[in-house]
Amino acid sequence: MTDVGEEAAAGTPEPLLDCTDVSISFRQRGSSTPFYAVRDASLRVGPGDIVGLVGESGSGKSTLARAVVGLQRIDSGSIVFEGKRFGRSRTAEDRRGIQMIFQDPYGSLDPRMKIRSALAEIIRRHTELRGKQIDDRCAELMDMVRLPRSILSSRPAGMSGGQRQRVAIARALSIRPRLLVADEPVAALDVSVQAGIVNLLSDLRRDVGLSILFISHDLSIVRTLCDSVSVIYRGDIVEARPCAELFEDPQSDYTRTLLSAIPRLNGPRTEGLAQGQSLTVRRP
Numbered sequence: 001m002t003d004v005g006e007e008a009a010a011g012t013p014e015p016l017l018d019c020t021d022v023s024i025s026f027r028q029r030g031s032s033t034p035f036y037a038v039r040d041a042s043l044r045v046g047p048g049d050i051v052g053l054v055g056e057s058g059s060g061k062s063t064l065a066r067a068v069v070g071l072q073r074i075d076s077g078s079i080v081f082e083g084k085r086f087g088r089s090r091t092a093e094d095r096r097g098i099q100m101i102f103q104d105p106y107g108s109l110d111p112r113m114k115i116r117s118a119l120a121e122i123i124r125r126h127t128e129l130r131g132k133q134i135d136d137r138c139a140e141l142m143d144m145v146r147l148p149r150s151i152l153s154s155r156p157a158g159m160s161g162g163q164r165q166r167v168a169i170a171r172a173l174s175i176r177p178r179l180l181v182a183d184e185p186v187a188a189l190d191v192s193v194q195a196g197i198v199n200l201l202s203d204l205r206r207d208v209g210l211s212i213l214f215i216s217h218d219l220s221i222v223r224t225l226c227d228s229v230s231v232i233y234r235g236d237i238v239e240a241r242p243c244a245e246l247f248e249d250p251q252s253d254y255t256r257t258l259l260s261a262i263p264r265l266n267g268p269r270t271e272g273l274a275q276g277q278s279l280t281v282r283r284p
């Protein structure tokens with residue numbers, strides 16, 4: 001096995017996140033045989049990378065993502081983040097490094113709480129900032145996610161889906177994670193709103209060096225946003241390659257099936273997201 005020193009000397013950066021042979025099972029009612037939702041899955045995210053994780057419904061994407069953030073126990077394998085292997089429990093510092101956003105941002109936002117209070121609470125809990133420093137940080141976060149600062153005085157209930165997802169991103173960023181796990185973050189949004197969120201994630205990688213594990217069943221978005229992509233099928237990662245290579249020359253039968261099921265992918269990179277609408281992502 002190559003050690004980190006040799007890798008660095010060879011010019012290969014140490015991955016930020018390195019999952020190796022991760023298996024996750026659930027008990028099945030009425031059976032003594034466990035059901036493996038994830039089986040020997042390996043996944044790497046480099047510093048500043050956006051990695052897509054794609055697969056059909058029930059293939060194990062969310063289960064693996066939850067394991068990465070520490071919400072799901074793993075049976076075997078390892079999850080190493082910034083060179084540290086996570087054990088059964090994680091420290092507060094471990095948890096700070098990886099934050100997650102979900103398809104439904106309501107899940108992480110208290111509908112009764114003003115955005116300023118929700119952000120202030122998490123900033124106070126996880127950082128040394130106090131008083132005006134917290135106000136300044138809240139304002140800065142609104143700028144980062146391109147929301148007007150006046151939103152800080154609103155409650156989630158009065159906001160659009162896209163605004164709520166931006167607030168969820170601001171909340172995740174408030175404690176300066178190095179990795180954002182985004183589980184279907186645009187699946188519930190209108191196509192026009194999706195493009196704004198995808199552009200925002202791309203800009204956050206460029207502006208603050210955020211690394212992203214982007215989970216989606218929408219291959220056209222993954223192709224537009226991600227540097228590399230892992231394809232998961234029934235808990236197995238069947239292919240993991242740079243995006244351009246995978247879309248041009250898929251190696252596994254399952255990836256070929258996924259791609260052929262979406263004829264619009266045969267068009268140019270930014271065309272045809274849905275019925276003539278285009279998803280234009282600004283590249284750094």
Ligand SMILES: Nc1ncnc2c1ncn2[C@@H]1O[C@H](COP(=O)(O)OP(=O)(O)OP(=O)(O)O)[C@@H](O)[C@H]1O
Pocket residue numbers: 026027037055056057058059060061062063064217
């Ligand atoms: N807590 C659980 N108990 C039992 N089975 C579970 C549990 N969580 C997930 N599963 C099963 O594990 C498999 C993978 O589910 P998972 O949610 O990870 O898939 P997914 O690829 O994220 O699907 P989707 O795109 O529909 O969200 C599914 O068969 C699901 O029913």
